[in-house]
Amino acid sequence: MSPIVMKFGGTSVADLERINHVADLVAKQAETSPGGVAVIVSAMAGQTNHLVSLATGAAGAGVVGENFDDEYDVIVSSGEQVTSGLLALALRKRGLKARSWLGWQMPMLTNDIHGKARIRDIDGEAFSQAVGSGEIAVVAGFQGRTKEDRITTLGRGGSDTSAVAVAAALHAERCDIYTDVDGVYTTDPRIVPKAQRIEKISYEEMLEMASLGAKVLQTRSVEMAMNHRVPIRVLSSFAEVGADNSGTLVCDEDEIMEKQVVSGIAYSRDEAKISLLGVSNHPGIAADIFSRLAEANVNVDMIVQADARGPEQANMVFTCTERDSELAISVLQDAKSKIGFESIVVDRDVAKVSVIGVGMRSHTGVAKTMFDALSAKGINIQVISTSEIKISVLIDSSYTELAVRALHTAYGLDAES
Template sequence: DVDGVYTTDPRIVAKARRLEKISYEEMLEMASLGAKVLQTRSVELAFAQRVPVRVLSSFVEPGADNPGTLVCSEEEIVEKQVVSGVAYSRDEAKVTLLGVEDHPGIAAEIFARLADANINVDMIVQAEARQPGRQNMVFTCPDREAGRAVEVINSVRDKIGVEDIHVRRDVAKVSVIGIGMKSQVGVAKTMFAALAQKGVNIEAIATSEIKISVLIDAAYTELAVRALHTAYGLDAA
């Protein structure tokens, strides 16, 4: 039980700060990217109806000493931080398809089948293979769904011409989220530089208007979270 929404997991970063306000969009991203404060569905409902939500500790009476965090519309936040928080998830698997045939419709076939199986695919990376007319494809999905993802790919193996399938489970997704990204340049540069300085290799990248996510070796999760929290000036004084 927590007394609000923090800039990151206080168990990892002792200098994590409680946010006074956070937008619906930011809270949705944080919830879907690993933050355990609110369920994604509850934020979606509040966002749809524009109902402000105050996150408070259930062990302390609400009041001036326990203001919690207000989840509200972006317009109600006067000072918009470039990055409001750092989230992480260790429930990730990296699936690599080697030697897939390189022609129109192959990617559509693969991801349509995965969608039909209700497998949530996140990051996607595509690159040319050494063999002419072939490509390598990487995607991430929840670790618990990796086995089913392989079964789905195997069911169309001959159709897509995949030569081999590798699954790696010791990976984590680390994300920075902030509505200030919409109007700020250099956010990705700061992220990549901070991780490089700590020797953290990036295996995949996914972005949206208000978040950047990277896939890394799970062993570096806490190091990456701390480095990014400091790099974006989120540490409490």
């Protein structure tokens, strides 16, 4: 009898009314989970931003330095502590045995990189015994502790990552992540009203969708779930208690009976295209450029190298997030004399649109369908990037929604009206 892990984000626990609704959902789950229930919660909506503003204001000039980032984590992690206590109280009011657990109490052990710590282990014998005894454990997500007993926070998507880590430690049946949508869709329903909810999606597809712009799950949590083979179910916390709320199951590819050639269309507007023109074309030049960017923690995505007009010269084009573009340009300009290039051109009016599907491994013509559909709409492709289960193209940002709709139709993903 394996336990069930449930995770609720900030919008799901936004106020006392929402917390009471979550308590009803947890109580309902406990009725049918003889292996026990563990619940991971985020801070109430807006609380973390408020705590961050307090911390950065106290630190002066809105900057958190390495001499006090451990205290910053103490402050910003307190929002989850409040939520876990409130939910535990709400469950007790319903006659259930429940208690809150903070990251250091489990303990959830992390490295000592404050603000973006990575989980090393959950040394949780007492925690596991409590869940197995029938006590509902309400865990403050987003936080852990170092071996020196200092509080850490896990960074963006930290509560999702906490939930999957707890599920792995408990050998849970699955990890249910409750959010403000009722599952993973073939694309953004705000752009394509005919988008369909996906019943099952593989870890690999979900990882690609999350990294390519889908906002439902964070990549770190999906990576951890895939590594530990923890099934994740994405479902709505706004559904009525007892209503049909099957959501989307993220699982092994082998568990999906009939695989779609393309499962979904993702997009990202947080893109910048940087072109290094007239780069000296000699062995090691790419290694020199991208090692400098890596040392500056600039995450590079698409890369294209092409011959330039001049002799022994090339043009190097790559993409990164828009927020990293200024840093990337600064790093390269500072090393211009060492790298050897004529000029840098940056274009921030671009978007990345991707098609994802494990069925690509065994089907041909996927790229042709994509290129034909975009060509028919007069959309020019600037850069192309592929993997075994995805094709991404960079286009003018003004064509983003048109491209998403055209591709969704081209691959037969529109729901029948």
